[in-house]
Amino acid sequence: MTAAIEIQQLSKRYGALSALEDIDLSINPGEFFALLGPNGAGKTTLISILAGLTLATRGHARIMGHDVVTDYSHSRKNLGVVPQELVFDPFFTVREALIIQSGYYGIRKNDAWVDEILHRLDLTDKADTNMRALSGGMKRRVLVAQALVHKPPVIILDEPTAGVDVELRQALWVFIKQLNRDGHTIVLTTHYLEEAEALCNRVAMLKQGKIVALDSIRNLINSVQGFSIQLRLSTEILPAALQEWPKSSYEGLHIFKIKDYFQVETLLAVLRAENIQVLEMQLQQPDLEEVFVKIMGVEPLGVS
């Protein structure tokens, strides 16, 4: 099977700065894949190389088996990219922009498909509006539409929900999930880890130009040992038996680290014996954010 995206030994240097270092990555057709990492980790550089906007210093990248440099015409026909920046051509209306974009891909009569994307992205009313007159959210939708005019099997979205209101974000995800169900391979970058967790099968985490984690979301989360239980108690002072328990506290909440469910029983038994009441209780499962924080080696904000 040809990989949707195949990256081998890819490096990019800007003078002394190494933006990407020996990236190896293979994404299968039909995957919903997330590229995660802090700002400056190299996510956009990687996407730019796949799109042909940036030339790699070393290594190869292929889209559906087509090299992005030597066979760019085919690789670009197989790829739709939604850029991070909110760019638009102020000379044209939404429909003109989409018809022109179709033409760049060699598609002559694309009105039926353009009408369908307009409809699915809820842009039909705005079809004949000049790009300048659209709100930010609307422009973002047009960017998505422009990436889809040529029905690419592989779609890359670079932070599609940055600065987008909740309603549009939900609508975008419904639309993109539908595209994935229709067989498109989806790769996205996002800073909202809960989004990646809810949508994607697999993630790669980048840090300073290197892949530091590459696995399914399930495996990554399972790699975090245990979970935690947050308790608000009738007293601030913990009994001696609990002093040695691995824990932290935050605004009157006690957060106890738990390795397995049996320990919950032990914890509650101690509290009952000391006659301490539980006012509030919350069990916290590990999530992608916890994995991310652990792998990136930064402390989460607000928790001491």
Added chain:
Amino acid sequence: MTGFYTLFYKELLRFWKVSFQTILAPILSSLLYLLIFSHVLETRVQIYQGIAYTAFLVPGLVMMAVMQNAFANSSSSLIQSKISGNLVFILLSPLSYLEIFLAYVWASVVRGLLVGLGVYGVTMILYEVPVQLPLWILLFAIAGSMLLGALGIIAGIWSEKFDQLAAFQNFIILPLTFLSGVFYSIYSLPPVWQYISHLNPFFYIVDGLRHGFLGTSDISPYFSLAVVILCLAVVSCLTLWMLKSGYKIRH
């Protein structure tokens, strides 16, 4: 071909939507040059025997308008796309560097010819300027606007801000145009300046076009055409190399 045709069409649509600025304004300014210079010089200057100064001036003004607008079209389109970021739509597409080159150059040719035709059309109302050899006119107008269209691509790609593009336009294109013999015959100049003028490729374009109108010129139109085509070949190769290597647009 659809890719090239679409980009070409998009470039035409772009200037057509602002045609007051891109077509009518340059026609008006050429007309102002004509009115002023012909008023001042008509009775005082005669360059070729039996040919009125106005008849000498009109072909020069036509060619100047063609060249300036051909250059303005590709250069302003590219710098605007670069600065606003929408060049990405072209860079993401499978368009080849040759298609991009041809689309920008031909859109420049069309705008150049439209403005040139407009200038000539308006002057015809006021003065009588003969057309002796229309084929030469067409050849030089097309070759000249192609050359300036390609130079516009170079300037648009090289410039990172409007200021740099303005410098390219004001310090290279404008002097070369004004000193190309639009308003005078270079044989009226001192020998040193005559020699320098021969190094200016725009001189051959203007002189060749004038040959088409008047049937007479400073030098042979065959020689001028050879020079213009040579320059066009060199500039085109440079432009194609820039587009192919992604100079300043694919990092």
